[in-house]
Amino acid sequence: MCSILAMACNSSGCESGxxxxxxxxxxxxxxxxxxxxxCLKCKSNxxxxxxxxxxxxxxxxxxxxxxxxxxxxxxxxxxxxxxxxSDNVLVAFSGGxxxxxxxxxxxxxxxxxxxxxxxxxxxxxxxxxxxVAFVDESAAFPAALSGEMGDAxxxxxxxxxxxxxxxxxLHVVPIESVFAxxxxxxxxxxxxxxxxxLHLKMLSLQKVASENGYNRLVVGSCTSRxxxxxxxxxxxxxxxxxxxxxxxxxxxxxxxxxxxxxxxVWQEITRLCHLDGLKTVELARHPQSGINDxxxxxxxxxxxxxxxxxxxxxxxxxxLTPFYFNKIPETDDSCVPMATQRRLKKFNLKYDxxxxxxxxxxxxxxxxxxxxxxEGYHESDNTLYAACCSSCRFQILPQDRSSLEHFxxxxxxxxxxxxxxxxxxxxxxxxxxxxxxxxxxxxxxAEAV
Amino acid sequence: xxxxxxxxxxxxxxRLCCLCNQRRAVLKRPKTLQQICKExxxxxxxxxxxxxxxxxxxxxSGERVAIGxxxxxxxxxxxxxxxxxxxxxxxxxxxxxxxxxEGITGYRDDSLETVKRNELQYGLPLQxxxxxxxxxxxMDDIVKMIGLKNNCTFCGVFRRQALDRGAALLKVDKLxxxxxxxxxxxxxxxxxxxxxxxxxxxxxxxxxxxxxPIPRLHTYAYFKKLDYFxxxxxxxxxxxxxxxxxxxxxxxxxxxxxxxxxIKSGEDFxxxxxxxxxxxGTCERCGYISSQKWCKACVLLDGLNRGLPKMGIGRARxxxxxxxxxxxxxxxxxxxxxxxxxxxxxxx
Numbered sequence: 001m002c003s004i005l006a007m008a009c010n011s012s013g014c015e016s017g018x019x020x021x022x023x024x025x026x027x028x029x030x031x032x033x034x035x036x037x038x039c040l041k042c043k044s045n046x047x048x049x050x051x052x053x054x055x056x057x058x059x060x061x062x063x064x065x066x067x068x069x070x071x072x073x074x075x076x077x078x079x080x081x082x083x084x085x086s087d088n089v090l091v092a093f094s095g096g097x098x099x100x101x102x103x104x105x106x107x108x109x110x111x112x113x114x115x116x117x118x119x120x121x122x123x124x125x126x127x128x129x130x131x132v133a134f135v136d137e138s139a140a141f142p143a144a145l146s147g148e149m150g151d152a153x154x155x156x157x158x159x160x161x162x163x164x165x166x167x168x169x170l171h172v173v174p175i176e177s178v179f180a181x182x183x184x185x186x187x188x189x190x191x192x193x194x195x196x197x198l199h200l201k202m203l204s205l206q207k208v209a210s211e212n213g214y215n216r217l218v219v220g221s222c223t224s225r226x227x228x229x230x231x232x233x234x235x236x237x238x239x240x241x242x243x244x245x246x247x248x249x250x251x252x253x254x255x256x257x258x259x260x261x262x263x264x265v266w267q268e269i270t271r272l273c274h275l276d277g278l279k280t281v282e283l284a285r286h287p288q289s290g291i292n293d294x295x296x297x298x299x300x301x302x303x304x305x306x307x308x309x310x311x312x313x314x315x316x317x318x319x320l321t322p323f324y325f326n327k328i329p330e331t332d333d334s335c336v337p338m339a340t341q342r343r344l345k346k347f348n349l350k351y352d353x354x355x356x357x358x359x360x361x362x363x364x365x366x367x368x369x370x371x372x373x374x375e376g377y378h379e380s381d382n383t384l385y386a387a388c389c390s391s392c393r394f395q396i397l398p399q400d401r402s403s404l405e406h407f408x409x410x411x412x413x414x415x416x417x418x419x420x421x422x423x424x425x426x427x428x429x430x431x432x433x434x435x436x437x438x439x440x441x442x443x444x445x446a447e448a449v
Numbered sequence: 450x451x452x453x454x455x456x457x458x459x460x461x462x463x464r465l466c467c468l469c470n471q472r473r474a475v476l477k478r479p480k481t482l483q484q485i486c487k488e489x490x491x492x493x494x495x496x497x498x499x500x501x502x503x504x505x506x507x508x509x510s511g512e513r514v515a516i517g518x519x520x521x522x523x524x525x526x527x528x529x530x531x532x533x534x535x536x537x538x539x540x541x542x543x544x545x546x547x548x549x550x551e552g553i554t555g556y557r558d559d560s561l562e563t564v565k566r567n568e569l570q571y572g573l574p575l576q577x578x579x580x581x582x583x584x585x586x587x588m589d590d591i592v593k594m595i596g597l598k599n600n601c602t603f604c605g606v607f608r609r610q611a612l613d614r615g616a617a618l619l620k621v622d623k624l625x626x627x628x629x630x631x632x633x634x635x636x637x638x639x640x641x642x643x644x645x646x647x648x649x650x651x652x653x654x655x656x657x658x659x660x661x662p663i664p665r666l667h668t669y670a671y672f673k674k675l676d677y678f679x680x681x682x683x684x685x686x687x688x689x690x691x692x693x694x695x696x697x698x699x700x701x702x703x704x705x706x707x708x709x710x711x712i713k714s715g716e717d718f719x720x721x722x723x724x725x726x727x728x729x730g731t732c733e734r735c736g737y738i739s740s741q742k743w744c745k746a747c748v749l750l751d752g753l754n755r756g757l758p759k760m761g762i763g764r765a766r767x768x769x770x771x772x773x774x775x776x777x778x779x780x781x782x783x784x785x786x787x788x789x790x791x792x793x794x795x796x797x
Binding site: 302 | 637638640641642643644645646649692696699700703704706707709710711713714715716717718719720721722724
């Protein structure tokens with residue numbers, strides 16, 4: 001895990017400054033960049049100047065820069081078996097730069113696969129399918145968004161249309177399709193409200209993915225986004241579940257989430273959009289004054305002081321033990337090519353010592369620490385309260401216990417059932433995986449015992 | 450929550466303490482949002498510290514315990530409360546005050562006066578150790594040499610060792626420090642920001658260094674002092690910790706319990722077993738505990754004495770701990786050989 005990140009960042013084309021060479025003490029002055037006359041990597045083309053005041057400007061040519069970023073994407077995809085020939089992949093697209101690049105790269109990967117398919121004689125490897133999902137949040141921010149949303153959706157539609165062949169279905173999901181709008185009003189904490197909305201967004205993505213036969217959900221989270229998440233999770237007391245959220249793969253969901261841009265920094269992504277003319281749309285939100293925004297500003301401040309800080313934060317968090325669901329599960333499905341199955345097995349060998357968990361919080365789907373859930377729990381307590389993690393209890397659930405019943409009724413049915421589904425299925429699968437070499441009986445015989 | 454808070458603020462003026470219901474409430478605990486009077490605050494605060502001590506089995510009867518005393522608010526409170534509880538609950542401890550003089554003119558002189566007063570007020574014997582005596586350098590000297598960057602690295606490393614050496618001198622069994630929740634939260638954040646996974650795994654422990662020469666204890670004051678009158682070290686504005694401190698102040702305004710949540714996260718982090726962690730050994734030069742050939746204090750001192758202020762700052766790329774051969778040069782200044790003495794065998 002950590003080595004992949006280091007490898008990616010230390011590759012010769014790394015754009016993220018002094019990543020991998022962390023300066024221990026404070027205020028390092030931005031080193032004066034020598035005027036390079038040739039690309040540092042290919043030593044033939046003229047270096048590209050972005051003029052955005054960021055680090056490492058004017059060191060690599062456009063081609064080398066692009067191939068470096070795409071290279072990190074492709075490395076993540078292949079080494080974690082994120083997208084394989086038999087998969088049907090849904091790309092979560094918000095209109096922002098990160099998901100725009102994710103969509104573009106997935107499309108390029110698909111085009112290449114199609115080319116290979118058409119060129120191959122036996123046509124043994126199918127081309128993976130790609131769909132696009134856009135979550136329409138305007139119901140949650142009526143004043144701010146309703147006007148622009150129509151235009152945004154139209155723009156998304158035309159963008160997806162332009163990315164064929166191969167053709168991609170677009171699914172526009174209104175966020176209120178998974179919950180009652182009064183639910184948000186019941187949350188008094190500003191940050192809790194923002195986080196609940198994120199959880200609901202994921203729920204709607206999961207819903208559209210599983211209802212339309214997708215088996216992978218691509219999310220465009222980049223290093224910078226994850227760095228902020230590391231800090232927000234820490235300050236919300238979510239240190240136990242943090243490692244579950246920042247890996248390349250998150251398979252605790254019905255449709256596993258993959259993050260192929262995890263090793264790319266925001267600066268690279270925006271530069272790439274600029275370079276390739278990838279248009280993005282930024283929807284105005286109502287001002288966010290909670291903890292999430294405070295952390296983003298803090299990280300931006302740290303980045304100014306040291307451009308490789310985001311990388312260091314994620315690298316540190318990557319040293320925390322991941323969970324058993326942080327990998328694509330091995331499968332006996334005959335549709336999956338043997339090469340993929342072998343790669344999965346090989347990769348999963350490294351996962352010895354990953355964390356197991358019995359239960360998940362019904363709201364945020366975070367793995368629960370045994371001691372955490374029993375803290376402050378009394379027999380007479382509402383079952384929702386007992387089932388949630390301490391962070392959701394504080395910032396999302398209503399503080400006065402008498403309103404808990406009503407709040408629970410407003411929660412999407414999926415939230416509770418999703419968690420239950422996983423906790424039963426996956427810990428069994430995990431345990432069986434661990435001991436299968438010692439098992440003498442096959443599945444059916446074991447069941448009968 | 451916001452609406453009810455505003456409402457209770459308006460009523461606050463005439464509110465009674467919610468614990469004793471007799472006296473007027475004068476403050477609100479960030480941790481529990483209770484409105485309590487001064488006397489109940491003292492009781493609750495002292496009781497919490499007593500509970501931490503008891504639950505974590507921090508002391509045994511008959512032990513000699515040194516209190517790291519800087520004269521600042523935290524250590525003053527610690528000294529007072531500990532000596533109170535020692536009597537009240539009969540811990541049976543032999544308490545001492547241990548103070549370190551870093552040699553910062555205009556800052557440390559004042560706080561040392563406070564410690565000297567504490568000695569008289571609480572009847573606890575005081576031992577003062579100075580950087581000048583231990584290392585041959587005052588912080589003023591060091592700053593003159595290295596400038597205003599990285600001073601906190603030198604001071605922090607030297608003070609940690611100074612406290613241990615002082616504790617050895619006093620022949621104590623335990624050393625107690627007044628680190629509070631804010632300090633620990635800052636440290637957790639700092640270790641995440643700087644990639645120090647080894648420290649991240651240790652920093653929330655209530656006791657450290659069990660196998661070392663003198664075990665050290667961090668007592669959390671779970672409640673923050675309301676009296677914010679503390680002077681900052683004149684050299685501190687440039688410390689990297691300042692980033693974390695500012696952020697935590699802003700965070701606390703939004704959500705007071707966030708500080709304890711950071712500590713909780715720190716305690717809940719599980720480090721991957723595949724991660725390489727440092728092994729504890731001893732310094733070849735002075736015998737202090739160290740994960741490298743030379744302890745950090747020796748590396749820094751060597752750099753100072755040789756006029757190489759950057760040595761020991763940043764990643765080790767050669768030098769003593771990076772080399773295979775080790776130099777055994779005697780320090781140029783400091784005729785006293787205290788720094789080469791093994792910790793625990795210091796005789797004055």
